[in-house]
Amino acid sequence: MRITFLGTNGWYSTGTGNTICTLVDTGERYVLFDAGDGIRRLLDFAPDCSKPLDIFISHFHLDHIIGLHQLNRFNYPKIRIFVQPKGKKVIEFIVNSPFTDALQSLSNVGVFELALGKNRISDSLGSYTIDAEWLSHGDPCIGFRLEVANAGKKKAVAHCLDSGPCDAIKALSANADLLIAECGLVPEEEYDPAWPHMSPEIAAKLALEAKAKALALTHFAAHKYPALKDRKAACKAAKAIFSNTICASDGLALEI
Numbered sequence: 001m002r003i004t005f006l007g008t009n010g011w012y013s014t015g016t017g018n019t020i021c022t023l024v025d026t027g028e029r030y031v032l033f034d035a036g037d038g039i040r041r042l043l044d045f046a047p048d049c050s051k052p053l054d055i056f057i058s059h060f061h062l063d064h065i066i067g068l069h070q071l072n073r074f075n076y077p078k079i080r081i082f083v084q085p086k087g088k089k090v091i092e093f094i095v096n097s098p099f100t101d102a103l104q105s106l107s108n109v110g111v112f113e114l115a116l117g118k119n120r121i122s123d124s125l126g127s128y129t130i131d132a133e134w135l136s137h138g139d140p141c142i143g144f145r146l147e148v149a150n151a152g153k154k155k156a157v158a159h160c161l162d163s164g165p166c167d168a169i170k171a172l173s174a175n176a177d178l179l180i181a182e183c184g185l186v187p188e189e190e191y192d193p194a195w196p197h198m199s200p201e202i203a204a205k206l207a208l209e210a211k212a213k214a215l216a217l218t219h220f221a222a223h224k225y226p227a228l229k230d231r232k233a234a235c236k237a238a239k240a241i242f243s244n245t246i247c248a249s250d251g252l253a254l255e256i
Ligand SMILES: [Zn+2]
Pocket: 010, 011, 061, 063, 064, 162, 219
């Protein structure tokens, strides 16, 4: 299973990175977590337009959904957008006139609400599971655990952002092959419950406690991480706690 970080900034795009978007190529299908500006490079890394695309949206802050206005660039046979409970009406409002082309005009696109807990996602190729739980953020936001059978082995990827530290992250990433977490705070920055994001140390502690096999840091706050070298400091701080930490940058790919 191949993970490619298409956009790794939080809040806004800069010369260092596009806003958040992460691609999982399961072999049979493409799965996308969030749809920030990074989606502009989707066809570079997901070129097989015979595969279906499932997009999971954590929440509706614009850095996570702004790329949805590019949906009409993509000719995958089926594009499904999965959102939090009661979230369908938000997508139907935003992906519509006068903001962009109307969703109804895109015959290959559908929007679906997830339930909390385990969701079985089925299509003509088979099925896989997505666990969804509320995280701790300023507006309602869900984290995911994707489980897919890949070449006879079950692989689990947790995607938990945006959020301050919470038990749901530990539950979703328990024994996962990879936890994808955020860096809204810089190393040693004190956690502020009024601005629920995580430092690299907090993310590393959660990965350790959850017994995840690897941690990928992404969603680096654009105003706090202006250059790639600033991300290296975050990675170093996280590695001191959880050694198998990867620092994402736009275009970075890894196999799990
Ligand atoms: Zn964000």
